[in-house]
Amino acid sequence: MDLEGAWTSSETYRLQQDAEALLLEGDAHVGLVLHHTDASHRQLSHSLMKTTMADLSRISRVVLPLLLGAVLVWSGCDDPAPEPDTSEAPDWHHGVTYQVFVHPFADGSGDGIGDFDGLIQKLDYIDDMGFESIWLLPIHPSPSYHKYDVTNYWEVHPDYGTMDDFERLLDEAHDRDIRVVLDLVINHTARDHPWFQQAVADTTSDFFDFYIWEDEETVASFADEEAGPDTDNIDFWHEVQDVDEVQEGLDKRYFGYFWGGMPDLNFDNPAVRDSVIAIGEYWLEKGVDGFRLDAAKHIYPDERAEDAHAWWEEFRAEMEAVDEDVLLVGEVWDGPEVIAPFFSGLHSLFNFHLSEEIFDAFRTREGANIAERLVDMRAMYADVNPNFVDATFLTNHDQPRIMSELDDMDDMRLAAHLLFTLPGAPYVYYGEEIGMYGEKPDPNIREPMLWAPEEEDDLRTTWIDPEYSTDETVTPVSEQLDDEGSLLNLYRDLIALRSEHEALARGEIEAVSVESPALSVYERTSDTQTLLVAHNMDTEAHELTLPNELADTYTAIAYASDDEIELDTDGTTLPPASTVILATE
Structure with a gap:
């Protein structure tokens, strides 16, 4: 076999895709074709003709390790990975994104489950709302409704449609200048994934090292674990069970941060890293515009955070080599001091701490801390990457819905004013814009979207009987329009x-100190514009009295949430739960 020369990552993913097919296809003609980058070199093909599943499994145990070993040799010949581009982010990275869980969103086929066809029918609505991109929760084959345990990274879940349907979604979205961001779950796979099934069936397989293993005695010596904010699980090491075949004598336990059905991948293994890069390249080449990276913090354990940062730098560089405008937004559910270093590799990260600060302001009815602490957070991020993009949000698919948390329409409206006037790239969870309710457990914060009154709603999903968001509690889209x-x-x-206001979309923030602690006041400044924003977090009216130099500067109302607000240099009265934006002229 001639191994001379380099192999591209896109060819690696084709090899990996065919390798997975060995375990997925069953009785079928399965072809493994390795395409060399130099057309003058020989094309190597190995065809496996019709065979039984047992024979296919036996053959795959010989062939797959050889193929994966070849991948390592060839990938080792590749040129050094490009450096990530930390220059100014593309404009669309700073836009407003709509978070869509396809499953409950819109049912175009009539089977009760949301799908690509239903989503396509609602792209005009998304466009009319002003969203510049959509983030799709996982769409890959999976044994669970939420699909955060993937069994095949190269396909779409049949509940949602075909690959042709997904490609039509991409085309329709792009025709409306809407970008599409996929949730990419690469911290772990499903326990049902062929990689894991092969690993436990044959511990000499190269797939065994795709996961993280320890002896039972070693696991027993570990100190008790504590659950993080993103999981209730405290038992991270799992006994092998619920699999098709287990090698006799396998007494090791595998690591799964979230639960035993989601074994974590071993990113110390170059074959894992190459496979993940190839998966990303595949979807970018298909037309996807970016990825939301699930559990980005957990690629390595907390004590190896620097390795995690380095991995994301590598991944970003490889993705930017395919699409220089790609967006990588990471989930690092932690404080700003932990989040900040991840900006060395990721364009954007979700600001969980800001969401908590907003809730604290509603609980205490004091708003001064919001801007002050956000200024500090942004300074931390800028020290790592001056061109960071702060992904802001109120709540997401893992948290009780904000309407349930606030349970007051005036407060809900004020929360929206905060989200869209603070710096960052805002994300809106589907249904938030109509005031959907939802509390734990998770299925109840992912209830069907309400498009019209039930008897008229042809697209409403029925995958779950809603407990919180019903026609009695939520006014549907058609009536709110x-x-x-x-x-x-x-x-x-x-x-x-x-x-319409560059200062709001791209400007920096500076906290403004005023007498009333109930008020959250800050300036937003861009290259071309300066605005002053003030929110009254209280249930009572408060006076906004600015320092003299600011009172002389801001002499006009650019926006007011309440018609009763009138500018007065001696003190502007802000009604309860109200917002005013002042301009220089």
Whole structure:
């Protein structure tokens, strides 16, 4: 076999895809074809003709390790990985993103489960709202409804449609200038993934080292673990069970941060890293615009955070080599001091701490800390990467919905004003814009989207009987569209307001100290514009009295949430749960 020369990552993913097919296809003609980058070199092909599943499994145990070993040799011949581009992010990275869980969103096929066809039918709605991109929760084959345990990274879940349907979604979204961001779950696979099934069936297989193993005695010596904010699991080492075949005598335990059904991948293994890079390249080449990277913090354990940072730098460079405008937004559910170093590799990270600060302000009815602490956070991030993009949000698919947390429409409207006037790239969880409710357990924060009254709602999913968001508790989209004062129209107006004012969309923030602790006051400054924003977090009216130099500077109202707000240099009265934006002229 001639191994001279280099192999591209895209060819590596084709090899990996065919390798997975060995375990997925069953009785079928399965071809393994390795395409060399130099056309003058011989094309090596190995065809496996019709065979039984038992024979296929036996053959695969011989062939796959050889193929994976070859991948390592060839990938070792590759040129050094490119460096990540930390220059100014593309404009769309700073836009407003709509978080869509396809499963409950819109049912185009009538089977009760959301799908690509239903989502396509609602792209005009998403576009009209002003969202510039959509983040799709996982769409890959999976044994669970949420699909955060993937069994095949190269396909889409049949519940959602075919690959042709997904490609049509990409085309339709791009026709409307809407970018599509996929949730990429690479910290772990499903226990049902062929990699793991092969690993436990044959510990001499190269797939065994795709996962993290320890002897039972070693595991017993570990100190008790504590659950993090992103999991309730405290038992991280799992006995092998619920698999098709286990090698006799296998007494090791595998690491699974979230639970035993999600074994963590071993990123110390170059074959794992190459496979993940190839997966990313595959979807970018298909037309996807970026990835939300699930559990980005957990690629390595906390004590090896620097290795995690280095991995994401490598991954970013490889993805930017395919698409220089790609967006990588990471989930690091922790404080800003832990989040900040990840900006060396990731364009954007979710600001969980800001979400907590906003909730604290509603609990205490004091708003001064929001801007002050955000200024400190942004300074930490800028020290790592001056061109960071702060991904801001109120709540997401893992948290009780904000409407349930606040349980007050005036507060909900004020929360929206905070989200769209603070710096960052805002994310809106589907249904937030119509005031959907939802509390734990997780399925109840992922209830069906309400498009119209139930008897008229042809696209409403029925995958779960809703407990919180029903026709009795939530006004559906169709009726809110016709109500000028609805929460939905407020979201649309605020997204438009943000896009119309560069200071709101891209400006920096400076906290402003005022006498009333109930007020959250800050300046937003861009190259071309300066605005002053003030929110009253209280249930009572408060006076906004600015320092003299600011009172002389901000002499006009650019926006007011309440018609009763009038600018007064001696003190502007802000009604309860209200917002005013002041301009220089």
